[in-house]
Amino acid sequence: MAAWRRPVLVRGPLGIVTGIELAFFLLFLALLVWSYSAFINLDFSKIHAKLDRAALRLGHVGSFCCAFLFFPVARGSSLLPLIGLTSEASIKYHVWLGNLVMLFFTAHGLCYIVFWASTDQIHEMLKWTRTKVANVPGELALLSGLVMWVTALPRVRRQMFELFFYAHHLYALFLVLFALHVGVAFFCSILPGVFLFMVDRYLRFLQSRVRVRLVSARLLACDAVELNFCKSPHLTHSPMSTVFINVPCVSRLQWHPFTVTSSSSLEPDRLSVVVKRAGRWTEKLYETISSLPPSQPGHLDVSVEGPYSQATPASFLQYDSLVMISGGGGITPFISVIRELVHRSGTAAEAATPSLLLIAVFKTSADLAMLDLIVPASGGFSDISRLELRIEAFVTRESVPSAGDVVAIAHKVPAEEVLFKPSPSHAPIAPVLGHNGWLWLAAVVSSSFFIFLLLVGAVQRLYIYPVDGNSNRVYPWAARTLLNLLLLCVGIAVAASAAVLWNKRRRAEEAKQVENVATPASSPATWLDKPRRGDAEVGRRPDLRIFD
Template sequence: MEDTPAKGKKRPPSAAEAAARSAMLLLAAVVFVGWLVVWAVFPTRTYSSTWAPKLATLTGFGKQAIRMMLFVFPVLLVYVVACVYLHLHKEGDPDAPSRTRGGFSRRMAAWRRPLLVRGPLGIVTPMELAFLLMLLALLVWFYSAYVTAEFAKIRIKLPGEKLWQARLEKAARRLGTTGSLCVALLFLPVARGSALLPLVGLTSEASVKYHVWLGNLAMVIFTAHGLCYITFWASTDQIDEMLKWAKTRMANVAGELTLLCGLAMWATALPRVRRRMFELFYYAHHLYVPFVLFCALHVGVTAFCFVLPGVFVFAIDRCLRFLQSRTRVRLVSARLLPSQAVELNFAKSPCLRYNPTSTLFVNVPSVSRLQWHPFTVTSSSSLEPDKLSVVVTSRGSWTRKLYETVSSLPPSGGHLAVSVEGPYCAAAASTRFLGYDSLVMVSGGSGITPFISVIRELVHQSGAAETVQAPRLLLVCVFKTSAELDMLDLLVPVTGGLSAISRLDLRIEAFVTREGEPSAARKQPGREVWFKPWPSDAPVAPVLGSSGWLCLGAVVASSFAVFLVLVAALQRFYIYPIDGDTNHVYPWAARTMLNLLFLGASVAGVTGAAFLWNKRGSVDEDIKVKSVDGPTPAMSPVALFHWAGGVERELESLPAQPLLQATNVHFGHRPDLKGMLLGIEGENVGVMASGPQGMLEEVATICSSGPPSNLHFQCISFTW
């Protein structure tokens, strides 16, 4: 008889489950490599003379169906396999630390250490650089193979046309085809809830970097594509071609509109523009909708199959985000700190599981109806199963207005409508921390918030599994003023937990850089504000229920199947009879618009149905949360780190002593990060950094240079 796992602990995966997950990873890798091989073979004679005729004979389908089979189906298959893999993946495996501690990151440590730190690419590891170089090599091969084949069979079509002009036209056309390879990958990194990101251990924030790389490559290629065509038309007295919209071939006007949309997004995404005028960048990036629309109209539905998988996955993710954002969530309380930071505490469904460093997007209509801001989740779903918390520091107009709005409410109650998207995270991030002998967390200002969730998760892990030994922890936090020291109060949940934190081997080194000595001003303790719920409020819950990954895979497969049925019916019963007539050809634009309409209908219909079905199952949980109306008596938060005249404030509880004894506060200087990091003993030391770009680069440089091969760097950056 099989032993039943203890309550609250998860059964370790069996050998069969581990083998099944390994097989899924292998299948996903083989299919993805095969997809890249198809891209590499596509511009060669092997495809045009051998593969394409055989596929047409064997399947009996047209060119559009073959493109879908070769370029769309493999990516969606990998996506569905990733969903099943993540569904079977058992987080909280008690044997994971023992399996990973000895071999964690050792085989791949050299590939994950920072290689390039300061430069246009940001902080880059050898693995990332290798993949970037392979992508560039594929692009060069793809373009050169196409151009070589085109030049070999070139013919002069126009009277007086010169050879160089004919070659320029062919080269310009194939630049557009090459850019489609970048667009095929462009949307995958920005699908926040995608199963592909956690499959390879990426977060939605970290993957934005790859979206930037691909976007820059695509726009360089498309700009060259457009300029080459303009040069060709001008040199052959065909400049009027810029105003033509052909009925059954490339629509030039649509291509020009695509390029203009892309240039607008590209210009506003430049770092200098994005950081100074973020809202301009944000709203300009919504031009991706006409960009995709005009791109499809420009190349036609058959060539659009190249970029369809990324667009399809992003469309499903965007639809789910929209549906989740329509729900008003239950805001339970807020903790106001003297440094004008506010901790928002939401009611959470117990079935919602997330990992440390997860990100939640928050919208407060009373502050701004359109603005969505990302914040790191500071709570632990293991330690606090019914609550989800984020911390908002006053750094801009939106955050200051939010603090003023919350602080103006009476402590006994109030209403504040809030909507959220997420949380988004990488798979198994929490168990990764247990694989280190020591863990160093370096933060600057509000960059401490990701580490609050890490510490709370380690508190739970150290208490939940007796065989698990938590790593030695060093938290190095840098603040500008002593008022910001109250951010350390957030290490302790509102419900308490000081005695649990004392189980950790934790040392805190806090540095106040703009004050030479403790401030003599008396700091007021923080206070709590409790909110009254509206009848429509609901807890933060998984958008597709407790079996979200499995349901997401079913949504992707079902919506694609519906799309194929609709397109096949359109082709067989409407378009084919017209195309079969030798005197008529069905217009490209109409056919493309119908395909896009079916794409939107299949995605919206299936995704909406899945969302509503799963929402029905959470009605009972919603009722339980709504039954709690009004504030619940709770202990006032313990203010640990308020300073008055250089003397610590009198403690409200003795259990705070271990945490205070582990904390050293330094005034008037920055930390010697190099000395601290190189002085850490142990064969396997994790180094996590979160904060300003300069601090991230400094820590990355220390971890990448010289002898500290035991230092494993991980960057948590929200600089988009």
């Protein structure tokens, strides 16, 4: 199994692919080819309109891919941790499936257009029947899918990320039009993935409506800011977790992911992220915080989604030594690793911690201030002496004569601490479904689907069946589909809202206990220029070497 997990493809359109990923990908392609060939052999043995049937089966195979499309993007899903995947690691599977879906659906639409044009039936493109497959919504669904597909191309996404981000919200229109095109019965073939994604998306929406409490911000000399949030002690996360942050005063629509630099073991009531000024959003956030007067603390409205992390213990604990290589702001994932190991090294019950070598590459000497993030803003970090940590920092765009000068340059502008006063409307970051999230998620999924089935049964029996029973009337296919989608949304909204409100009431007492968390009176002293004391007093300090 270790050999299967090694990368076999490094350069290529699929990115870094392990042996087991490549094997499953090839098996999945073989399944699609076999399914399509089986359909074609069956159809061509009975009819002569081969292009028509070939186009139909392309749509069926595309729907088979679409059935798996939404599983990888359910961030809070309980299925991904079962196979050792995180939400960010599974995005590439969503990309692969999305390309296959649009490839088959585009071929499906083009084949039908060619067939209609060759048989003088081009008017079929404007046909919207009441009881059969509707062509118009299918064409509109294909157009919305093409917009998402084109804007998701790597070159477009990297240069115009906001265009990609907003265009990808057309998935809701795509799903509705797809359901109107094929009908509610065939839509059930892709319902499991769509249903779990809708539950996850609604829970994320409820979590994003809460304004979280920002305790303090630490402004570094390298144009970076560390945001320290108050969190519930019941909220635990593994190192290298990610959160999505929205600051309404900067942008009401933009959500940006950041790596969590804090350790839930070392800092049970804090959650920290680091934002490096590198774009319009980050620059505006940095200017907003730096313009606040330190003598008159205010408050800043912030919303958070997450954190998202692995359910299994950190895999790096199984090694005897770790080599971590970072460039610039890429050091942030390793900050949480170091803090986690500091906590474990100070706990007698834990096994021996691995030795660490951190190789950090920075553009300028001012960026060396990023190393100050190893020390939490709350201080209390003397246990770092028990950790075998060696740091080698490289400055690539400056000529620095000595390590002592580098330290002096890096601390000409000391870190500035900006404190925020609590607001009654702000709450600590807490799990949206409480600390028993898996059980609550199972309850939400099962109860929401039960509510959906109950509502569908009542509406079908009392409203739709009487209409269908009349020989002169047939209930429209589109209205039936929209009604079922509406009832599905109602079931999810009722079950998820009830679960979130119940857990919110249970957290009310806990929030009162942590709302008065003491904020640091001043910025902690940097450990880079901390004087060396005797080994009997504090033990060793980290070995820091700086190169130009």
